[in-house]
Amino acid sequence: MTNTFPQALTIAGSDSDGSAGMQADLHTFFARGVYGASVITACVAGNSYGIHASVPMPTDFIDQEFADLAADYHIRAAKTGMLADSELINDVVKNYQQADFGPLVVDPVIMTKHGNQLLEESAFQTLRTQLLPLATVLTPNFFEVEKIAETTIKSDDDMVAAAHRMQQMGAKNIIAKGSHALPDQTMVRDFVLLENGDSFWLSQPYHATDRVNGTGDSLSACITAELAKGTPMRQAITLAKAFVNTAIGQPIEVGHKFGPINHWAAQNRDYDDIR
Numbered sequence: 476m477t478n479t480f481p482q483a484l485t486i487a488g489s490d491s492d493g494s495a496g497m498q499a500d501l502h503t504f505f506a507r508g509v510y511g512a513s514v515i516t517a518c519v520a521g522n523s524y525g526i527h528a529s530v531p532m533p534t535d536f537i538d539q540e541f542a543d544l545a546a547d548y549h550i551r552a553a554k555t556g557m558l559a560d561s562e563l564i565n566d567v568v569k570n571y572q573q574a575d576f577g578p579l580v581v582d583p584v585i586m587t588k589h590g591n592q593l594l595e596e597s598a599f600q601t602l603r604t605q606l607l608p609l610a611t612v613l614t615p616n617f618f619e620v621e622k623i624a625e626t627t628i629k630s631d632d633d634m635v636a637a638a639h640r641m642q643q644m645g646a647k648n649i650i651a652k653g654s655h656a657l658p659d660q661t662m663v664r665d666f667v668l669l670e671n672g673d674s675f676w677l678s679q680p681y682h683a684t685d686r687v688n689g690t691g692d693s694l695s696a697c698i699t700a701e702l703a704k705g706t707p708m709r710q711a712i713t714l715a716k717a718f719v720n721t722a723i724g725q726p727i728e729v730g731h732k733f734g735p736i737n738h739w740a741a742q743n744r745d746y747d748d749i750r
């Protein structure tokens with residue numbers, strides 16, 4: 476039987492240190508028992524200190540990557556990561572609309588943990604008008620919520636309002652990730668707004684560690700992997716939050732600064748309690 480094994484796709488940039496971007500996505504797909512394919516959109520050279528060079532892929536090459544996957548594989552869910560500029564966003568939108576790759580998780584990668592900007596400011600409007608309407612799930616971090624919704628978040632009410640604004644822009648389900656840079660923080664809280672209007676806060680313990688590179692990539696990749704297996708939306712989101720929290724909670728010693736998270740710890744955990 477051909478193509479019966481669950482397959483997911485990451486449409487993202489390669490980060491040479493393996494902690495984030497496409498590499499974090501593929502680690503996560505593997506950890507959740509899903510085959511991972513990748514459309515590479517850009518390459519960044521970096522390590523746990525920062526990103527030091529970045530090269531976008533030519534759009535005709537990206538077109539060929541999509542065409543080759545569509546001709547052979549059965550992608551059941553896809554996610555986007557680094558898209559660099561308007562030209563790449565428009566190209567990915569065009570290709571995704573032609574393909575039949577299932578639900579789309581949009582991780583609107585704008586800024587890294589080191590403070591490197593991976594999406595040009597001039598592309599924010601393209602992101603809003605072209606990509607958000609395709610998003611089955613949108614997973615902005617605190618900074619990205621403020622940028623996309625064009626607001627300042629000072630309270631829970633502000634976050635709820637921003638999530639509704641992003642849903643009005645066309646994204647169906649939203650996980651607006653809360654801040655984790657507050658003094659004396661003990662919990663991290665993300666606001667979830669589902670397509671049917673249900674909403675809730677997801678809370679997990681805060682871990683005081685610098686080994687947090689690729690948390691957002693892994694969260695969105697875990698949701699993608701679960702959707703590829705047919706896990707219901709609410710369960711996929713809740714499981715992904717637990718997956719990332721487990722991976723942050725047992726750090727591995729790789730790199731000197733913002734190191735990777737521990738996908739093995741997250742892989743080995745039992746998620747049977749999550750419904």
Ligand SMILES: Nc1ncnc2c1ncn2[C@@H]1O[C@H](COP(=O)(O)OP(=O)(O)OP(=O)(O)O)[C@@H](O)[C@H]1O
Pocket residue numbers: 495586587588615616617652653655663664665679680681682683684687688689690691692693694716719720723
């Ligand atoms: N120190 C921490 N302790 C616990 N949870 C954390 C911590 N840092 C991030 N998280 C969680 O990880 C998830 C990803 O959020 P985050 O805001 O880090 O995404 P991101 O900035 O897009 O990540 P990246 O760009 O590095 O992939 C969220 O659910 C967030 O609450």
Ligand SMILES: Cc1ncc(CO)c(N)n1
Pocket residue numbers: 487488489490495496497519556557584586587588593689691692
């Ligand atoms: C390619 C790439 N995508 C995303 C991130 C962070 O989310 C990163 N560091 N590098």
